[in-house]
Amino acid sequence: MVWKRPTYRLVDGERVGGVWCHVWVKGHSGYYVDDLFVYADGLLSCGEAFDLHGLRQRLGSGKIALRDPERPVPERPAPTPRWSARYPEPLTNQGFLGEVADEIEALNGRPTTSDRCWEAIRRYQSDPAEDNRLRIREAYLAIPAHRRVFVLGDMDRQDIPLRQLVTDIGEPVGGDGPVATEQMHSEVLEYFNAGAQGAQRERERRDVLYADDPVQACAAAITLHERLNPPVEPPEHLDLGVLRNEFPAPFTYAGQTYPTIIHGYWASAVAARSDHDRIRDAATVREAHEAGGRCTLRPDWATARTAAMADLLRAKFTQHPERAEILLSTADARISYTGVSESPFWTDRGPHEGRNWVGRLLELVRAELLQPRE
Template identity: 75%
Template sequence: MVWKKPTYRVVDGERIDGVWSHVWVQGHSRYYVDDLFVYADGVIRCGELFDLPGLQRRLEAGRVALSDPERPLPDRPEQTPRWSARYPEPLTHDGFLCEVRDEIEELNGRPTTSDLCREAIRCYQGAPTEANRLLVKDAYLAIPAHRRVFVLGDMDRQDIPLRQLVTDLGKPVGGDGPIATVEMHRQVLEYFNASDRGIQRSRDRLAQLHADDLAAPRAATINLREWLNPPIEPPAELDLFVPRNEFPAPLSYAGETYPTVLHGYWALAVHDRGDHDRIRDSATVFAAHEIGGGCVLRSDWSLARTAVMAALLRAKFTQRPELAEVLRSTADARISYTGYSESPFWTDRGRDEGRNWVGRLLELVRSELSATAIQHLPSDRS
């Protein structure tokens, strides 16, 4: 099945995350496609709420089906030889129930059957004993049969190495394949070890290419909240109100002086020069905002607005060193610029909306302020 997310439901004010997929549901005269939702607390919804045993009963009774019962299943490839088959096993009711359990485990941040199998493989690599091989076998067989071919993430061999390893010595792999031998198990162990070496080489290569992405943790995210009644004059003590667009800090841009970034933004957004001057001279940021929002805007404003905002922020902080120091004091923290007066394009409004462009531009200007300290190339120390 193909699971899609995000989805959630709210219970007593608590958000419970989930996933969903399509199933076929028995109607009065025929089956129809419906959404099956699975949530982290084990609740399942498909028209009504039930749990895993409830899903099992519905599958067994035919009230829920995993494919269209009114259409024949496509012909499957010839299944001989079975030991080297490269296609998933058929999806069964038991396999689907196990898959749903895995989805619930993943939603709760717990290991799935595939995760547990990979952990058992790592234990076997560390100590390739018969006891650890049997642990791999049990973990592999616990994976839903239709998902086993994907567990190793190997598009060429799929899960064939695991089929070889879980076969007891002297037995045919998959029932119709070559006889499992000590040498076969040794080759599988080398396959896993070689795969780990390849992964490590890739990680080392990326670490080299991404050497500028510092491993040290970033400072905690800073939330710049909107001021409902911003002062007209700058406060005596500067704090994290400074980066807000409504902060009273006159700035010069394109031959004009604006009381705040918001004054400049809306004055430059409008089409008519008279409207520009009224916005520029407004007594408060809210007056400037309301006048600007009620005027005819420049026809190209949607294309120009991000660059104009960047230029205004750059002017604000380069012309006022004391304000620049406040911005630089945020170090490398992510800046979340929240509020509802400015549009979602500019603000951070959680997971589902808001592009936080002011926050991003503040981080850019902060970086530029730091870059001004780099005036020369590194000296030759040879």
């Protein structure tokens, strides 16, 4: 099943993360496609709310189906031999229930059946005793059958090494394959060890290539929300709101003084000097913005605007140390600059819209402010 993300629902003001996929739902005149939502707290929703047990009942009764029941499924010949099959087993109701349970575990940051299988593999690598091999078999068989071929992430061999290892010595692999031997189990252990060594080499290589990345996690992200009625004069008590472009912070740039970044940006954008002066002297942020939007802009503005915004922000924060201290107080947090008044180029509007360039430039200016202090 193809799962799509992210989604969420609110419970007492708290976000509960989720994922969703398409299923077939039985209606009055036949089956139709609908969305099945799965949330971290175990609640499922498809027209109505239920839990994993409710999904089992609906799958059993045919109220929810994994494919269109009104369309015949073409029969696929059984693989020959079965032990070396290189494609997933068919999706079943039981397998889908296991898949949903895994999604709930993943949403909560807990190990899935695949994760637990890998834990058993690593335990066997450190101690290849028989009881640890049996733990691998138990963990492997707990993975939904249609997902087992993907557990090792090996496009060439799929899960064949696991099929070999979980087969007892003297028994045919998969029921129709070669007889499992101690040599076969040893070769599978070598396969896992070689993979672990390769992964370790890759981690060491990345540590060298990405040595400039922070060792500790970054500070929590900060969101700067737009305020529809910003003050005309600087407020007495300063907070993160002063990082916004519409907040008053008179500064000088290129020989001109502007009340806000908005005034400076739009005055710099227009082609005519008379328009520049009119925007610079506008009484409010809104007047400056709308006046600039109605004027003829410089022909190169689309490509020059990012550098111009960076220069304006530098001027603002280097000329206002108290505002610079507030920007520096955000440490290394990602800055999300939201809003609808400024272009999506400048603002953060979620995963599908908005490039958040003001947020990025604030992070750049923050780093530049820190550089001389070191």
